[in-house]
Amino acid sequence: MKAWSDAASLILAARHGQTYSCAVSPAIHNYKLLCLKRHQKSSFMPGLYVFPGGTVDPADVNLKWYEYFNAFGLDNDRLASLVPKAVSRPQIFQSKENELLREISLRITAIRETFEECGILLCRRNKNGNAHSSWVEHVSIPKGEMQTWQNKVHNDATEFLNLCQKLECYPDLWALHEWRNWLAPTYETKRFNTAFYLACIPHMPYAEYEAIEMDDLQWFSPEEFSLTGFEFPPPQQIEIARLTKIKSIDNLLNIAMERNKKGIQKLYLPIVVQLKDGIGMVMPEDTMYPKEIKLYEQQIIDKSDITVDEFEKITTLTKNRIVFLDTQVNIIFTDNGKDNRIVFPRPGYHSKSGNVKSKNKLQDE
Missing domain, CATH: 3.90.79.10 (Nucleoside Triphosphate Pyrophosphohydrolase)
Structure with a gap:
């Protein structure tokens, strides 16, 4: 199979x-x-x-x-x-x-x-x-x-x-x-x-x-x-x-x-990173990404000696990673030498917005 x-x-x-x-x-x-x-x-x-x-x-x-x-x-x-x-x-x-x-x-x-x-x-x-x-x-x-x-x-x-x-x-x-x-x-x-x-x-x-x-x-x-x-x-x-x-x-x-x-x-194969207090993922271009990847076997990077916060902030690295938290998901990537951090709130933790509503039909505005 x-x-x-x-x-x-x-x-x-x-x-x-x-x-x-x-x-x-x-x-x-x-x-x-x-x-x-x-x-x-x-x-x-x-x-x-x-x-x-x-x-x-x-x-x-x-x-x-x-x-x-x-x-x-x-x-x-x-x-x-x-x-x-x-x-x-x-x-x-x-x-x-x-x-x-x-x-x-x-x-x-x-x-x-x-x-x-x-x-x-x-x-x-x-x-x-x-x-x-x-x-x-x-x-x-x-x-x-x-x-x-x-x-x-x-x-x-x-x-x-x-x-x-x-x-x-x-x-x-x-x-x-x-x-x-x-x-x-x-x-x-x-x-x-x-x-x-x-x-x-x-x-x-x-x-x-x-x-x-x-x-x-x-x-x-x-x-x-x-x-x-x-x-x-x-x-x-x-x-x-x-x-x-x-x-x-x-x-x-x-x-x-x-x-x-x-x-x-x-x-692009995400690789799981085990942290002291959570889970992260790294993608290609991230300095922590393995040189050799396993396409068919589970592959985990053990960084259980550092915290989620340390994983996010670690310096002198090119970053392309995700951190999963209880209330949010943080996307961190380096672009033109600058680190960017985009936060996605987890369901139930976002502010209620009146313009976000379910539609099954959408037309030109």
Whole structure:
């Protein structure tokens, strides 16, 4: 049995509010992120807020997609342009015989799952293969038909290609930018090796969560998400915390495009740190991160001689770590030589905010 399932997830950022020049450093975020709350009865991460995404389905790797893209003027060379010229690539990007390139199929998974979970169809209709924007596009579906198609795709992933054919559109692969590759720690009962993509959209599209898997859908800025008291898995907390420092969606898109050119070259596997009075985790780039990691066996760094406070404040280190406390989760990372500390309150310890409420339908503001 395989130790984990391959998956893809999408960090979707939508422009919101004022448009800033890239030369201007805005004081507040001019974009919001999409997060969904997993159903309380889910067998994996019940009740936690996540980015849309899910496991790779055989329908996502089917070679029929080549023929479909070719019909839009997107030949195999254009599709191969999605493969970065990186020397080192994580295992998840290793393509298999008689399957699509992984750089294609993982993006299809992210786009299919995003539609299935919240009804946003990130597709294009133009037939000029060289005219792609770095901003992601979406195709609107009549609200009366959206849930019907979401249910169809949920029950059978091959229906996603049927949906694209019906609407004469194709997945907007080139606007999904490689962001990070997260592997769940060994202590998880279900493990996923997930390619995270980032896409920026010019406005917030209509969204409707699929009630079989999800309980809620929210658009908030990274800073707002860090204050809500929602419960997130560590990868989402790390990504949201780092995005609190990027206020402009234009800057975010530029960063994503530059990262995409290089491609994901490193696996992100959190390693547990045992402390005198608590638990922490370290990620790659942290000075304490092991030189050799164990993908299949439990690996714990024993620092039981120091306290949580000492672990947070220890100097002369590059930090990329999490500390779990009773009332909060602290994300600590070094950026441009400066240590940053982003605090996520634990559920039940956040201040009640009148603008944080459950919605299953969200529309452009």
